[in-house]
Amino acid sequence: MKLFVWMALVVAWSVVRAEDPGSQLLKNLNPQALKGKKPSYIRLSSDTKYLLGRSCLKYHSLPQWREIIEGALTTGTTCLKQRGSKQSLEIAAGVEGTAQLIQGKALKFLCEEEGYSWKAANPRDENLQADAVATDPDNPHFPTIHMNPRKLPRLSVEELQRILFHESIHLLGYGHFTHIEYSYSCEHCCFHSKEDSEEAQRLGCNICKGKYTGIKDPRYIDDIMQFFRKALPAHSDIRLAEAQSFMKGHRQERWAKFNVLLLSPLPDQAPFTIPYAELLEKKYVPLSEAESRVIKNIKTPENKVFAFLGGENIQHLANAFFFFYESDYKLSEKELMQAQVTDVKQVPATIRARYVNHTVPFLETIKEEVAGGLLAYYSDLEFQAVVQNDAQAQKSIYPHRQRIIRAFFPEWNPNYFPPFKRAEDGTIIVMVDDKEAIRVPASP
Ligand SMILES: [Zn+2]
Known part of the structure; x- marks a missing residue:
């Protein structure tokens, strides 16, 4: 339930990290957006049912798109x-079946702003916005793959094929x-490029076989x-999210807390790690051998030097993160208030550009993770109170929820977040904007 309320809150104003769509980002799809404008489509070829938005023809010709899409899927x-x-x-x-129909509908490809709020996905950094997203089955436009028009001009055919697959x-x-x-x-297994390590491909192919009992299978977690x-060293945000989601399910497992460090080995991340x-x-005294x-x-010399440059403010961020996973939400919030992750005045000029480009986005990810967690915590409490x-x-x-927001x-409109309220049909209204109220069923 907790997750569900949080997801509902994320619908329009995502704070999610993600470079890649992922399941959270699917929630950014704005069902309103296509109401006014109907995109116009063209059939990809006479023998498939794929529909291509005409907007895509700005980037590649129809025969080129045919080759890109059919090549990717084949x-x-x-x-x-x-x-x-x-x-x-x-x-x-x-995947082969998509050439036929999914739930009786043709698979569509779109290359425009309509149907997805790319800006909301990450208002602060265009580089962190997704390259593409797939609609989920609840979306009125399912099945559609939306490609980000801001990214399309920079993507090679090979990159585009990987993304579509x-x-x-x-x-x-x-x-x-x-x-x-x-x-x-499966992407890393099947679309190996020069930049990918052999190891990443081998591991990718292994996981792609799916021989696990589920996502909590310890063998799966290790793999x-x-x-x-190996495969996504620069995507610290995604790896952290993975570790976190694992952590949330196993709060008592101390190893999960060390996983965060395992996943963030770079000097650029050291001011936090x-x-x-x-x-x-x-x-944890004494540490186990693996923890040590x-x-x-x-704690390598290189990391220590880089961490030293981050300064006092980052200690607050580390404290906030630590206390959040100790379930001490009051202390976590207090520390988070003092964490100034974008203040780079103390960083020496020689490395400032590197710090701004790599360290600051990482620290912001951590900060948003904790802030989002605090909001989810109070939202869940309030939700339960309304249910009862x-x-x-x-x-x-x-008031706690309002204070966190x-x-x-600060970029969120406070009017959209009134107290949760039971509607006449028994659902609970968790958010309103100028167009509609977002409701969640009261039963878990
Ligand atoms: Zn994805």
């Missing part, structure tokens, strides 16, 4: 079949963090962590 399915596992064959059949797996219902990670693993480290490592060291190794890998008709409890919780989400 290369992908051939490779999936070679994996030979029950899961990979199932996904291959699914990745999204076609999402269309089958496999999300990031909610299912075995097929999109990234996916290793894969993310060094003070966080020290907090863990202090709390994780700490040792973080406990007006007194709600009255005392609501004002402090950490």
Whole structure:
């Protein structure tokens, strides 16, 4: 339930990190957006049912698109079949099936602003916006793959094919963090490029077979962590989110807390990881051998130098993160208030550009993660109070939620976040904007 309320809140004003669509980002799809304008489509070829938005012809000709789309899906399915596992064959059949109809509808490709609020996905940094997103089945435009018009001019044919294959797996219902990670693993397995390491491909092919009992299978956790480290070293945001989602399900598992360090080995991340490592060291005495190794890998001389440059403010961020996962929300908030992650005055000029480009976005990801977690915590409490008709409890919780929004989400319109309210049909109104109210069923 907690997750669901949080997701509902994220619908229009996502704070999500993500470079890549993923299941959270799917929630950014704005069902309103296509109401006014109907995009016009053209059939990709006479023998497929794919529909291509005419807007896409700005970027490639129709024959080029045919080659890109059909090439992506053929290369992908051939490779999936070679994996030979029950899961990979199932996904291959699914991807192939998109050429027919999904739930009686043709698969559409769009290259425009309509239908997805790219800006909302990450208002601060265009580079972090998704390249493409797949609609989920609840969306009125399902099945559509939206390609980001701001990114399209810069993508090569090979990159585009990888992306489309990745999204076609999402269309089958496999999300990031909610299912075995097929999109990234099969993508790295089947669309290997010069920049990818051999190791990343090997690990990708392994995960793509899907031979696990589920996302909590310890073998899966080990494989996916290793894969993310090798395959997506620059995508600290995604790897962290993966670790976090695992952490949330296993709050008591101390190893999960060390995972965050395992996933953030770069010197650019050290202004956060060094003070966080020290907090863990202090709390867990004595450390196990594996934990000691994780700490040792973080506290390298190079990392220490880089961390030193981050200064005092970052200690507050590490504290906030640490206390959040200790379930001490009051302290976590207090520390978060003092964490100034964009203040770079103290950073020496020689490395300031690197710090601004790599460290600051990473620190912002951490800050948003904690702020989002605090908001989810109070939202969930308030939601439960409304479910139980406990007006007194709600009255005392609501100000906490408002305070978190004002402090950490200043770009949000406070009018959209009135107290949760039970509607006449029994659902609970959790958010309103000028067009509609977002409702969540009261039963878990
Ligand atoms: Zn994805």
